[in-house]
Amino acid sequence: MSVGFIMLVHTALDRAAQVARHWATSGCPVVIHADRTVEDDAFSDFCASLADLDNVRFSQARRRCEWGTWGIVGATIDAAELMLDAFPKVGHVYLASGSCLPLRPVPELAAYLAERPRTDFIESVTIEDVAWSKGGFDHERFSLRFPFSFKRHRLLFDRFVDLQRRLGLTRRLPDGMVPHLGSQWWCLTRRTLTAILKDDRRAEYDRFFKRVWIPDESYFQSLVRLHAKRIESRSLTLSKFDHQGKPHTFYDDHLQLLRRSDCFVARKIWPRADKLYSSFLSNDPKVTKNAEPNPGKIDRLFASAADIRVRGRSGLYMQSRFPLNDRDNGRSTGPYSVFEGFSDLFEGFETWLNKATGCRVHGHLYGPDRAEFAGREPVYNGCLSDSAKLRDYNPCGFLTNLVWSTRGERQCFMFGPQDNQYPTDFMVGDPNAQISVITGAWAIGLYRTNITSEVIRKEAARLQRIEQAHVAILRAHWAKARIRIWTLAEFIESPMDNTQEILNEISLGPTRRLTEAPRLTDLSGFGQFLQQLKNEGMNLHMAGDFPTGTGATPMNMVQKRPYLVK
């Protein structure tokens, strides 16, 4: 008993001939069906190239094997009948294509099958269990009719499906047959294959399957259930499909991966993958198998490719990934923190924050003169420039670029009403953003400038308007960022508690208790300054109810309540 191969070929005939010769000279009969689209000249050359082999036959009737149609099944049946008639010693019949490549020596396959003389290897699962079929056709593959070509008459195909759905047209399954689906590439025993082909009701089944969608994935898979004694529901052929339902192609650089798969045959092979063909068309076990089988690796490779194609890397904007609006899995790559008013209230806040959190701390990235990168560098990660004009040309892109280029390291930066406000909407809608605001704190800067009050008043009014609009967006119902807002007066009641709260959220590891507190700037006279503005007609309400006395409330810089560690 031996194994015989059926090959369905339509392109790359030279490769098909090479593989057919390998199988035939290894003692396996081969029956080849060439697609009708293969030109006669090419076909006769192809036949001639294998003419010296007496165990290679060709199906005389060449059918058109269009994807999704009956032609493929018809061609398989013709070839199978020829195989069973012409080669009585064949025990198993292996269905392969012209782009298949054996990965293990033929004797190994023959021995494997000889040990399992009654087992049919065919993936065959009920419709309910299929996760891989594409295009929404599961039941409908069988219950609707598909007289039109999917590739050539797509419109008619779709319209006719719609019409049948609307009219509620269905058709009856042949009695006793349960539809099953599975990979097109099988290996059946002579006994089972004969039983399928010689079935009294075959005419009825054929009539039914001629109008089924993609019958090559269901004809044998369903009928085998009626006849087989022992089904091993898996394909011996390694064949992987991408998210569009298109088979993955193997290239020379997959050589090691293929060597480690324990499959007997792989498809599809790129016809010009010379190294694969020269490496695998050998029966020397030392050549073909020199590594521990590790089929999972191929799965992982293709799964990650699908993931990249479907979900992509979040927060990445580039030439072939440009999510519009929120149809993305993330606006930015990772978490970042925005501090508003902190650097006005605390002295040396940036340095302190960097020490306390270990994060990268920038100044006002959206400052009016330049992007104040950490260390005030003129160029930063990814060669981002500190030019305000370049930044303001695409302010959100500037932020996503920075967060992408520094992925793995949290970025913190200062923000305020003096800055370009454009990115506000973007940040507020970004779950990766942590925004902490002390409203009115920017006034501390004004208070310290000692400019004439007319100028100050106008500037204060301007900044307050900007901050008000900014805070209104922060309070929007669609906000997704982690947002905290205090007025200056509220915040300084317990500055360390508030700061600790923010920091707890930033540091991922065990929360570090702050050992060194940031130094509050001297606020004596600030209350009076606010009152003076008010007297001149400018109410700086964003700062909250600030005591008017001679100075700010004396503040206790020592933490009131010690934080529990753990």
Added chain:
Amino acid sequence: MGRVMSLRETYRLRLRRKRYRLRAMRKGRQLTSIADRTGRIAPDDLLVFTTLRNERIRLPFFLDYYREKGVGHFLIVDNGSDDGSAEYLAEQPDVSLWRTDHSYKAAHYGVDWLNRLQMRFGHGHWTLVVDPDEFFVYPFCDTRPIQALTDWLDASGQRSFSAMLIDMYPKGPLDVETYAEGQDPLEIASWFDGGNYMISRNPLYHNLWIQGGPRARTFFAERPNAAPSLNKIPLVKWRREYVYLQSTHMLLPRGLNEVYDTVGGEMTSGALLHAKFLSTLADKAEEELERKQHYAGSREYRAYHDHLKDRTVLWTKWSEKYINWRQLEILGLMSKGNWA
């Protein structure tokens, strides 16, 4: 209403495409065939289309680079070279050469000439339009020829392929290392900007508009809007009704420009490594300023000219040194997509 608008827009674009085709036919008459080997083009050959002027020193490496990647034939327009480029190209067995002394600018910066050649010879082929200083890289380019990519694109039903321009530069001033004929220019200009690119979408043509990199940060920081476009779609399964509009930045019909995913996934893309910033740039800038044949009053060359005098260094400590395509993919400049 929206539908009526879009029908009108579609029709307008159709007219524009026809106008570009007519232009290409007209400007095509300016081309004189010097060496016509187009009879040797095999049906599945990958074709490179190039316009050039005085690039003799770059040509040997350029041709070999693409030959090695599987290109079958080069179709080249020589715009009045006087440095022996034409003579050299005319001798190459896989080059067909045309010559014209007409205005590069008046031919849409060469687009019309190449549109004409692509119309005549590109139909049904995968065509790659590159300049002599542009080197196409794509996923797995170290192990698979370009045909592996185009076969896969065919199977995926994709007609066009994006490869953004990445400006490469040396570590010091441009004139420190002199480029020698046959040398890999990326040995000198081996650095690039990893992540300062600005992207927006063109609502009419649907292409992405990418700017940034060293040119934006050094020469155009005060006028970002004028910074050169870096988006490119150089590889297309050509049909005679297609046209390029502006260099290879965009095409009509506009469906060809939709080479990016808009719902978060990554489509497969490559890059054109742009080895413009070599010692050869100084002479070039001088000459091009005089000829005034480049885009927007040759403002780019004016900027180079001004900066070259100061021996501007494009390199920064954040610059990336080019290693391979995998590095570009990790940096997020290109993507494998679902090609594995």
